[in-house]
Amino acid sequence: MLALRCQLLGDTFEGGAPDDPGAPEWPPSWMRLYSALVAVADHAVPSEVALLEKLEQLKPPAIVADPPALADAPEMAFERQAWVPTNKVEGKDTATTLPGRKNGARGWARFVPRSRDIVYAWDDDALSESERAVLAALCRRVPYLGRSTSPVIVEVVESSLPEEGVLVPSSSQEEATADPGLPTYPVRTPFNGALAALRAAHERKVTGKAGDPWAIGAYVDYRPLVRQSHVPTIRGPYRELVIFALEGPQRDGRHAVEFTDLLRKAVMANLPRPLPAVHGHGPGDAPRCAFLALPFVGHRHADGHIIGLAVAVPELEPADLRDLWWALGATAERGLSSPSLGQFSLRRLTPLEQRRAPLALQAWRWSRPSDTWVTAYPAVLDRFVKDRTEIPELIRQTIRNSGFPEPTEFQSALRPFDGTVPGALDLAPWETTRPGHKEGFRPYRHLYLRFAAPVEGPVVIGSMRHYGLGLCVPVTSPATSAAREVGPRDA
Amino acid sequence: MADLDALYERLAAAVTLQNDDAAIRIRAEYEPQAGTGAKVFPPTYMESNGTRYHFERRWSPEGTPVEVVVLDSYQSQANRCEAALDRVADRLGLPRLLMRFTHDGVTIELSNLAAPHRSRDAYFLDSVVGGTPFLVTPMGKELDQASVDDLTPLLIHVPTDLVYGLWDSHLKNRDLALKLARSYTSEMIGWEPMRGKRAATKGDPLNLPGEDVVDRKAWRPFETETKKKKEQTGKEEKDKLNQLGHGMIPAAPNESIGGVAVRSISRLGVLSLIGLAQLRFRDEEINRAGRTALAALALAGDRLAFGGAGIHLRSGSDLVLRSESMEWVQRGARTEPLELTTDDALQLVDLARERLAAAGVQWSPEPVVLSPSGPLAEVIRNVLTARGLEDAEA
Numbered sequence: 001m002l003a004l005r006c007q008l009l010g011d012t013f014e015g016g017a018p019d020d021p022g023a024p025e026w027p028p029s030w031m032r033l034y035s036a037l038v039a040v041a042d043h044a045v046p047s048e049v050a051l052l053e054k055l056e057q058l059k060p061p062a063i064v065a066d067p068p069a070l071a072d073a074p075e076m077a078f079e080r081q082a083w084v085p086t087n088k089v090e091g092k093d094t095a096t097t098l099p100g101r102k103n104g105a106r107g108w109a110r111f112v113p114r115s116r117d118i119v120y121a122w123d124d125d126a127l128s129e130s131e132r133a134v135l136a137a138l139c140r141r142v143p144y145l146g147r148s149t150s151p152v153i154v155e156v157v158e159s160s161l162p163e164e165g166v167l168v169p170s171s172s173q174e175e176a177t178a179d180p181g182l183p184t185y186p187v188r189t190p191f192n193g194a195l196a197a198l199r200a201a202h203e204r205k206v207t208g209k210a211g212d213p214w215a216i217g218a219y220v221d222y223r224p225l226v227r228q229s230h231v232p233t234i235r236g237p238y239r240e241l242v243i244f245a246l247e248g249p250q251r252d253g254r255h256a257v258e259f260t261d262l263l264r265k266a267v268m269a270n271l272p273r274p275l276p277a278v279h280g281h282g283p284g285d286a287p288r289c290a291f292l293a294l295p296f297v298g299h300r301h302a303d304g305h306i307i308g309l310a311v312a313v314p315e316l317e318p319a320d321l322r323d324l325w326w327a328l329g330a331t332a333e334r335g336l337s338s339p340s341l342g343q344f345s346l347r348r349l350t351p352l353e354q355r356r357a358p359l360a361l362q363a364w365r366w367s368r369p370s371d372t373w374v375t376a377y378p379a380v381l382d383r384f385v386k387d388r389t390e391i392p393e394l395i396r397q398t399i400r401n402s403g404f405p406e407p408t409e410f411q412s413a414l415r416p417f418d419g420t421v422p423g424a425l426d427l428a429p430w431e432t433t434r435p436g437h438k439e440g441f442r443p444y445r446h447l448y449l450r451f452a453a454p455v456e457g458p459v460v461i462g463s464m465r466h467y468g469l470g471l472c473v474p475v476t477s478p479a480t481s482a483a484r485e486v487g488p489r490d491a
Numbered sequence: 492m493a494d495l496d497a498l499y500e501r502l503a504a505a506v507t508l509q510n511d512d513a514a515i516r517i518r519a520e521y522e523p524q525a526g527t528g529a530k531v532f533p534p535t536y537m538e539s540n541g542t543r544y545h546f547e548r549r550w551s552p553e554g555t556p557v558e559v560v561v562l563d564s565y566q567s568q569a570n571r572c573e574a575a576l577d578r579v580a581d582r583l584g585l586p587r588l589l590m591r592f593t594h595d596g597v598t599i600e601l602s603n604l605a606a607p608h609r610s611r612d613a614y615f616l617d618s619v620v621g622g623t624p625f626l627v628t629p630m631g632k633e634l635d636q637a638s639v640d641d642l643t644p645l646l647i648h649v650p651t652d653l654v655y656g657l658w659d660s661h662l663k664n665r666d667l668a669l670k671l672a673r674s675y676t677s678e679m680i681g682w683e684p685m686r687g688k689r690a691a692t693k694g695d696p697l698n699l700p701g702e703d704v705v706d707r708k709a710w711r712p713f714e715t716e717t718k719k720k721k722e723q724t725g726k727e728e729k730d731k732l733n734q735l736g737h738g739m740i741p742a743a744p745n746e747s748i749g750g751v752a753v754r755s756i757s758r759l760g761v762l763s764l765i766g767l768a769q770l771r772f773r774d775e776e777i778n779r780a781g782r783t784a785l786a787a788l789a790l791a792g793d794r795l796a797f798g799g800a801g802i803h804l805r806s807g808s809d810l811v812l813r814s815e816s817m818e819w820v821q822r823g824a825r826t827e828p829l830e831l832t833t834d835d836a837l838q839l840v841d842l843a844r845e846r847l848a849a850a851g852v853q854w855s856p857e858p859v860v861l862s863p864s865g866p867l868a869e870v871i872r873n874v875l876t877a878r879g880l881e882d883a884e885a
Contacts, residue, residue, distance in 0.1 A: 007824060009514050009761045010676065011549055040769065076556060078547040081536040082564045084607075105537045114550050140508050140822075143766035148656060148672035149565050151763040153513045155822055300547065301540065419548070419558045 002132070003061075003121040003159035006033065006145055006152045008113070014080065015146020016109040018188070018215040024077050024111035027065035027167065028145050030120050031188035031217035033154070038198050040141035049195075051134045054127070056190040060169045060220045061122045066115035068165050068224055069185045072368070073114075074298045074359055075422065075475065079107035080149075108147060119159055132156060166225035182224055183364035188217030233369040233454045237403030238290065238312040241363045241458055242328055245308050248344035253304035253425040255341065256293035256377055260468040261434050262338050263309050263331070264291045270330040272323055277316055280466060287314030289324070290460045292468040294360045295423060297376045298475075302423025304376075307360040309346065312458045369454035370474030374421045378414075378444040379462035379470030380432050385443055395445060402461045402470070408452050412445040420448065421473055432469060447472070493835045495842050499783060505764040506782035514820040515829060517677070517760035517793060521810040524801065530687055530750040532807035533560050534567065543747045546684065560684040560751050563804055568677035568760070569655045571802075572792030576651060577604035579795065583840050584856035585788075586648050590614050591860050594872050602858065603649050610634060610649040611659040611669070618861035625861055637669060643773040646781045647852055648859070653770055654789045674766030675789045677797075679804070681753030688744040701738020704729050711735070756810060758797065761820075762789045773851075780850035784843035787836070794836040 006028070015032065017025040025032065034055060041048045067073045084106045127135065139154040170184055194216065201213035251259070268278055276282030277289050290312040295304045311328060313321070337343040349357055359365045382398045385391060396406055411417075416424035429441035447461060449472065462470035505512035523529040535543040545561040563571075580587055580602070588603045588610055606612035611634075618625050625631040633644035645653055656673030695701070707714070707728040732738050767782045767789075796802075801811040817829040831839075844854055863871055 009516060009763070009820060010678070010759055076548055080547075080561075080564075081545050082566050083536070084566075110547070112547065112549055112556075114554065141765065141768065143674070143763050143769055144672065148674075148766070149676050151514060151676060151761050151766065153765070153820065153822055419546075 003157050005157045006118045006154050008116040009151040012110050014110045014149045024109040026070040026111040027063050029188035034190045036142045037138050047134050052195050056194040060189040061120040063167045064119040066165045068167050076112040078110045080110040081107050167222040168225045170221040170223050184221040184223050186219040187222045189220045191218040233456050236456050239315050240313040243310045244346035251306045253295040254431050257467045259293045260291035266331045267327045270327040290466050297421050297423035304423040304425045367457035369456045371451050371454050372475050373449045373459045373472035374475050375446045376424050376471050376473050377469045378446050380442050380444045380464040382463050407449040409450040411448040416446050502786045503783040506767045507779050508768050511821040512819050515762040516820050517817050519758040519815040520813040521756040524809045528752050530752050532750045533562050559680045562681050563679040565676050571796040573604040575795035576792045586854045587858045589858035589860050590618050609652040617864050617867045619864050654785050674763045677760035679758045681756050683754040684751035687749040688746050689749040690744040692742050693740040695739050699737040701733030703732050776850045780847040784847045787839040787843040791836040791840045794833040798833040
């Protein structure tokens, strides 16, 4: 097996994605490393050029990184800031130490990985001994990956793929079963002619023309490698998540229940016959859809505004499912409007659009298996309490009633946990009930949940889960230090 | 006392890719002078999400993401090293550019170790040497024509620029702007910050009526009005007393710049020897001696800036060093301890300078003194006299 290991010498990786420079490219693509090899190669040495030409022909490698993809830990992506002198001698806004100079704020995409090692591995040994030696010499010269603030050591290593944290090209014939529910991530790779393209872009820059060597690369879909021996996941009550982009005036997450109530009523109106899974009047244990307002959360700049709407669909009879699909299609076509919210159109994204869409519009964001989930909206508990000491047991009961196993660990807080899911909504009591509903305000809590095994999402907890409250996001790792109970407002 | 010859040879082997040493890493722990948990003040940026500080997250040793705040950025730490080298430039015989300007008996000096864009800063590009525009002097031409294929002119005249990076982005009519990556990176962060508030109220011992409007000229007859003020008002200048510095100025508690209390403070510095190995000079002998001299300068800069008992980052952020370690970082994920005092580092530069001279590059200890050109001098003069740039342009 041929493998290249990049060891980050610092805690962070800095390098923006070509299609979105404000977001880090994590994991660093094979094209990025290939470009670094091209940059340090001596193009007058035939063996080095021949090697580069051979590398561009290799099939895309497996990539080992932790976490495997940016989408798995969006909360670890940041924009590093600095003041940069603009070098303009202008204006009256004089600096105290540098007469007449001005500074401008600049930002660079930065990612904080859990592991400092990134490995690119090919399962066949495509290079001869002499080619390996040339590659090893080239690797020794690579000083950094991305920006110079991400110094690295690059080495040719013998490596086998670990059990977890591996991304493979979607076309890969690994031992894994290709689960169609798995997400795919576009990753830049070299292609036949990549070396020539990089040289041409460099030449354009040398001659003072616009060149963008950093944007070169062919996108290949990667997916997580899931081995047969992988820990079994716990299935939640929902089988599918139907997502709509919400187009219209931007609305903050405080309007979540208004939106989901509106969506539910619109779907009901478009159904050819009443469906208990939508209207909810049926036996207590009958499967019910959850109508969700998908907020922008989990990023440093997240503000909780609603990006999309979704319907989490449980296991239904085929006839019921057919009617529901029809009603959802009709609802999307007609859009939503209400006197209080305004007019909105709903749009199903094509697979291509979905790849480029905000994270909140990607089903994987809400459904990827995780043993740790944190609420984006508070969960409304299943009954009233006389005494706050009853709340921990009531939370356990509420989780079970919502169709999920009892967590091995949980913490609750009236307000979002500091820093765990930025943008999580801090709702007031009157924002946790349906419009016009006057049954009083049940207690609600933000929850931090750890389960014994990864749970498949979407995870929605509480008596208002059918209206989207209690919607959780999977997080990468425990953040118990951030979880703390704050004084109750509903006591 | 380190064996400087052995250290020199090891560095020389590393920067010519002849051994497994890829980098030198420095880790240090600090605490506020007032003790752990006392407030410190991070650098401020544009306000975002109610804060002017840069918060992000790191992985704790237990594998938990915890909040951190940047206490000193890469750029700032590099600037601290440069400032430290600037202070001992004479002792080190360090070549540099120096723009010098005298006005009313006050002399301002700006070296490439202090200028934002280093030797390619507009201050130098818009200066003259003995009446000749710097860029058309032999040295100016050499620096202007240096390329990644031969950086010898920068090694001769402004070697520190090669350590901390350079982007020659301001001259038109050229093929490719010279862009050199930094080889030294260092950053300081505070772990698990608790955000504070700042309420900076200005008190007045006699409680004068700060809101009263007065004739500024009557209060400050010695002040000269700026041209702009005259144009704006066309009449006597009126001010509130509190604008003249009297009266109370209460302030609401400000959370965006309220300082932080942190659990611990750490610095991580990396000198990439592979990065230095990418710099190419006139011949192989200079490659070896030049890159090693740059490594020595980088180590000296780090030791001078951070090798003391503590550091003053900015007002409200005086830190004491608790512990520090240096290590060689080698291929194969191996490390080896390195001990280097500030004196060792300075003597290493001496040794490297001698070996560089033997290889054919003689550093001139005398700075090259430049003077701002006529228009630039005029602008600086006006800024210094606080008359504003519009006066200069009139």
